[in-house]
Amino acid sequence: MKFTFGPESRPLDGYTIKRAIARGGFGEVYYALSDSGKEVAIKLLQENLEIELRGVTQCLNLKHPNLVTLFDIKQDRDSDHWIVMEFVGGKTLDKVIHEAPNGLPLEDVLAWLDGIAGGIGYLHDRGIVHRDLKPANIFRENGVVKVGDVGLSKFIAPSRRSAHTQSVGTVYYMAPEVAKGRYGKEVDVYSLAIILFELLTGKVPFEGETTAEILMKHLTERPNLGAIPPNLRAVFEAALEKDPQRRTSDVLELARHFRNAARGEVSAPSPDIERNGADYQEIHAERLRICSQLRGLLDKARELETAADRDRTWSRKQLEVEELLRQAQAIRSNAFVHDERCWDYSAEGTLSSMTAIAAKFRNLATPRLPTLEYADTQPFEQPAASNKPTPRTTPFPKPTPPKSGWDTFCFSCGAYVGGLKKSVRAHPLLAWLAAATFFLFSLRFWPGLNFARIGHETQLAWFLIGSVATFEMFRLISLGFDRLFGPPPPSTNERAGRMSNAAPFRAAYRVVNPNSVREISWRRRLTELSGSLATAGLATAVVTAVLANVEQFFGSTALIGHFATGTLIGSWSLLILGKLREGLPRERYIDRMLLAGVGMVVGVALFQLDDWLLIDLLANGSSTQQSLLTMTSTSLPSNSHRLLAESYIAFFATLFGLRRWWWQTDSFRPYRFRVLSVCLTALIGSGAAFAWGFPVLWGTVWAASLSSVVQLSAVWTPREQRQ
Amino acid sequence: MSVLWIDGVGCFWISLAERVTVGGPGSPSSKPPHPRDVADIAILSDLKRRHATIVRTGEGYLLEAHGPARVAGRDVLDRTTLSEEALIELGRSVQWRIRQPSALSLSARLDFVSDHRPTQAVDGLVMLADTCLLGPGDENHIVCSDWPGQVLLVRQQDELWCRSRLDLTVNGDRLGNGKRLRSGDVVMGADLRFRIEMRAVILPGNE
Numbered sequence: 001m002k003f004t005f006g007p008e009s010r011p012l013d014g015y016t017i018k019r020a021i022a023r024g025g026f027g028e029v030y031y032a033l034s035d036s037g038k039e040v041a042i043k044l045l046q047e048n049l050e051i052e053l054r055g056v057t058q059c060l061n062l063k064h065p066n067l068v069t070l071f072d073i074k075q076d077r078d079s080d081h082w083i084v085m086e087f088v089g090g091k092t093l094d095k096v097i098h099e100a101p102n103g104l105p106l107e108d109v110l111a112w113l114d115g116i117a118g119g120i121g122y123l124h125d126r127g128i129v130h131r132d133l134k135p136a137n138i139f140r141e142n143g144v145v146k147v148g149d150v151g152l153s154k155f156i157a158p159s160r161r162s163a164h165t166q167s168v169g170t171v172y173y174m175a176p177e178v179a180k181g182r183y184g185k186e187v188d189v190y191s192l193a194i195i196l197f198e199l200l201t202g203k204v205p206f207e208g209e210t211t212a213e214i215l216m217k218h219l220t221e222r223p224n225l226g227a228i229p230p231n232l233r234a235v236f237e238a239a240l241e242k243d244p245q246r247r248t249s250d251v252l253e254l255a256r257h258f259r260n261a262a263r264g265e266v267s268a269p270s271p272d273i274e275r276n277g278a279d280y281q282e283i284h285a286e287r288l289r290i291c292s293q294l295r296g297l298l299d300k301a302r303e304l305e306t307a308a309d310r311d312r313t314w315s316r317k318q319l320e321v322e323e324l325l326r327q328a329q330a331i332r333s334n335a336f337v338h339d340e341r342c343w344d345y346s347a348e349g350t351l352s353s354m355t356a357i358a359a360k361f362r363n364l365a366t367p368r369l370p371t372l373e374y375a376d377t378q379p380f381e382q383p384a385a386s387n388k389p390t391p392r393t394t395p396f397p398k399p400t401p402p403k404s405g406w407d408t409f410c411f412s413c414g415a416y417v418g419g420l421k422k423s424v425r426a427h428p429l430l431a432w433l434a435a436a437t438f439f440l441f442s443l444r445f446w447p448g449l450n451f452a453r454i455g456h457e458t459q460l461a462w463f464l465i466g467s468v469a470t471f472e473m474f475r476l477i478s479l480g481f482d483r484l485f486g487p488p489p490p491s492t493n494e495r496a497g498r499m500s501n502a503a504p505f506r507a508a509y510r511v512v513n514p515n516s517v518r519e520i521s522w523r524r525r526l527t528e529l530s531g532s533l534a535t536a537g538l539a540t541a542v543v544t545a546v547l548a549n550v551e552q553f554f555g556s557t558a559l560i561g562h563f564a565t566g567t568l569i570g571s572w573s574l575l576i577l578g579k580l581r582e583g584l585p586r587e588r589y590i591d592r593m594l595l596a597g598v599g600m601v602v603g604v605a606l607f608q609l610d611d612w613l614l615i616d617l618l619a620n621g622s623s624t625q626q627s628l629l630t631m632t633s634t635s636l637p638s639n640s641h642r643l644l645a646e647s648y649i650a651f652f653a654t655l656f657g658l659r660r661w662w663w664q665t666d667s668f669r670p671y672r673f674r675v676l677s678v679c680l681t682a683l684i685g686s687g688a689a690f691a692w693g694f695p696v697l698w699g700t701v702w703a704a705s706l707s708s709v710v711q712l713s714a715v716w717t718p719r720e721q722r723q
Numbered sequence: 724m725s726v727l728w729i730d731g732v733g734c735f736w737i738s739l740a741e742r743v744t745v746g747g748p749g750s751p752s753s754k755p756p757h758p759r760d761v762a763d764i765a766i767l768s769d770l771k772r773r774h775a776t777i778v779r780t781g782e783g784y785l786l787e788a789h790g791p792a793r794v795a796g797r798d799v800l801d802r803t804t805l806s807e808e809a810l811i812e813l814g815r816s817v818q819w820r821i822r823q824p825s826a827l828s829l830s831a832r833l834d835f836v837s838d839h840r841p842t843q844a845v846d847g848l849v850m851l852a853d854t855c856l857l858g859p860g861d862e863n864h865i866v867c868s869d870w871p872g873q874v875l876l877v878r879q880q881d882e883l884w885c886r887s888r889l890d891l892t893v894n895g896d897r898l899g900n901g902k903r904l905r906s907g908d909v910v911m912g913a914d915l916r917f918r919i920e921m922r923a924v925i926l927p928g929n930e
Contacts, residue, residue: 002913003916006918007916007918008907018918019728019734021730021731037842087844141838364815
């Protein structure tokens with residue numbers, strides 16, 4: 001094939017030819033680039049110049065997506081005319097038919113038909129007849145069908161598929177009346193019907209060795225529609241009518257008829273089936289059934305596709321589409337198991353369409369996560385819900401908050417042990433020191449025990465209380481160690497937050513509890529304190545009066561006075577200290593130290609009172625007190641029957657220091673009066689008395705009385721009034 | 724990279740390299756991108772600038788994925804072999820198919836299945852290992868239906884030579900037993916013509 005212009009030629013200013021595309025009877029077509037890089041097809045008009053120019057000029061300003069756009073008509077230096085037009089890069093329909101010698105799937109045929117009918121219908125609507133409609137003039141690029149060579153026409157070419165023959169027009173697609181010089185729009189209808197025939201079957205209806213033979217068949221012979229699906233035959237009979245007056249009048253009408261007929265019945269018998277036999281009838285019926293099923297699945301898939309395109313929900317609907325495709329593939333497998341002849345090309349086309357839809361969903365659905373295996377069903381990316389913060393999980397979940405009182409007790413014990421373990425882990429040296437102290441302490445005291453006299457219960461109680469006291473001391477020391485050398489402690493609010501996390505049942509007090517920092521004026525402190533001190537006097541009197549009525553508790557009036565004075569001094573000390581520290585940032589270690597110091601002062605005062613009143617608590621106590629004194633006398637420097645100052649000081653210092661008294665004196669304490677607090681205080685009092693050679697009964701009762709009095713006398717703010 | 728402009732057939736890129744990178748055009752900037760930042764085949768698509776690499780080995784071809792890619796319907800996490808007619812999917816919508824039409828040649832042709840192209844039309848890419856066959860049959864790397872016979876582009880080290888039994892000329896000189904092709908040479912016969920251009924790198928918008 002020879003072309004006039006070679007590569008890199010510039011016959012037209014502004015355009016460089018890169019290669020030749022094709023040659024037709026009307027001229028040569030080249031692929032060229034404009035100086036700015038725009039791709040164009042330029043066509044050199046060599047023959048039929050006048051006809052070409054007239055036709056092209058008519059169509060120069062037509063715009064339709066299914067027509068190849070004409071940009072301009074130019075003349076070169078030799079006065080040759082060139083048409084500058086849109087370059088369409090896709091395959092021509094001619095090539096597509098060549099690659100599918102047995103015809104195309106019905107879905108593809110419909111897609112081509114829509115594009116061709118759209119473009120030609122537009123031309124007809126503008127009063128223009130194409131007159132040279134043939135597969136070599138039809139392109140598809142980016143899924144859009146485009147009809148080219150608009151405005152060109154007239155002569156008959158001997159070759160069906162040659163795009164570079166000397167003649168314009170192709171005899172295989174030419175309507176019979178063209179031979180008589182009639183060029184109505186029916187010629188395009190006829191040509192389109194021939195193209196559709198070829199698309200479905202792979203062959204044109206009229207073939208021959210010569211142009212005359214083919215022309216004669218167009219004029220006289222009825223087309224053999226045996227290879228056409230029965231439901232479409234009527235459409236072809238109407239469109240291939242010899243008389244243009246009786247022919248389908250419009251390409252859009254032809255397209256509509258074709259589509260309607262195809263929708264009604266999409267199966268097409270192939271030539272290898274015996275059409276008149278019972279076997280054919282059975283297979284044909286099976287084909288219809290399969291096609292109907294597939295059509296239903298395809299319709300559903302298209303509905304999903306439409307919805308997904310609208311809502312951008314490809315990920316969500318992908319599984320449904322995959323399921324539909326799986327069903328369609330199962331139908332295909334069953335058809336092949338039953339009789340492979342039941343599976344025809346239209347069914348294959350439907351399945352291809354579904355596969356394409358599924359592929360689209362795979363492409364547009366959420367990208368997939370890279371996995372070690374090729375997991376088709378796993379999304380590439382995390383779903384949107386994963387944007388929520390993931391709850392932090394720990395291998396050891398926090399214990400469930402206790403509900404009942406017993407649960408509370410167990411939970412508190414667990415928390416205490418947990419805190420102790422934490423301290424031991426943090427300060428192993430101190431822990432070893434505490435253990436050694438306890439051991440030596442035990443060695444010091446155990447030999448003095450008279451088991452026969454004190455009994456096993458007392459022995460066990462002593463051991464338990466001694467253990468608790470030792471460990472508590474260790475804990476206090478470790479806390480102090482932390483305070484002095486460790487990292488800064490969390491703020492009160494942080495602690496409150498931790499409390500709320502650890503135990504929801506404490507959440508109610510996380511802001512309004514005795515640890516809450518708040519501003520309290522000194523006037524208010526004094527006012528409340530004065531009231532509390534007065535109330536404490538009354539409460540002390542009541543408690544003392546109650547105890548005075550208990551037989552054999554007080555042996556003398558001096559003892560009553562001593563007890564009342566001790567209770568009053570002790571409770572006032574606790575109330576004063578509590579009120580002074582109320583609302584200030586809590587330093588538990590310092591508060592305990594302060595309390596212990598106050599306890600020592602109280603102990604000193606009571607010892608002075610004891611000494612001044614010459615009270616012999618030991619003589620007026622129970623037998624247990626006597627026994628305990630005997631037992632603990634080895635620990636004290638004196639064998640006197642009177643209590644030593646050390647016993648008083650140590651007892652009250654321990655009682656005040658071990659107990660968190662601010663939880664009983666603060667106006668934000670959880671309850672106004674808590675029996676459990678009284679009992680716990682009494683227990684600690686008995687332990688302290690036990691430890692320091694103080695009369696256990698007195699120690700227990702004094703501790704219980706102090707707890708009762710301070711709770712009764714301290715101001716209490718109801719929870720709902722706390723701010 | 725060489726470009727073949729073949730009359731009546733199309734435009735094909737020929738690569739002699741063992742590794743060909745594929746990617747998107749990248750975002751436009753005031754400065755032209757450095758050649759090493761541009762893929763050998765930069766197509767107008769939503770791909771990373773260097774999205775994948777096609778590697779020719781002694782026995783076949785591999786795809787190294789640098790972005791989301793699938794071969795024959797399966798995700799490629801690192802690299803995979805490319806079998807005959809394997810469909811390569813890059814990103815969401817770019818589709819290529821690899822073919823080795825001749826059993827006598829290790830060269831492969833990459834066809835654009837989807838409509839994504841470089842900034843100007845290209846019909847395919849040939850990764851030339853030893854020879855590139857041009858002719859009318861399907862066994863040719865570039866099918867030229869209307870040609871009367873076959874033309875071979877033969878690699879000799881890093882040079883391309885043209886050989887054929889047809890009576891051809893190169894820039895007007897008879898081909899004879901073969902001629903080395905240089906950029907701009909036009910090979911012409913009675914029914915065929917093609918031109919070759921050789922470029923160090925083809926930048927987007929500068930084909």
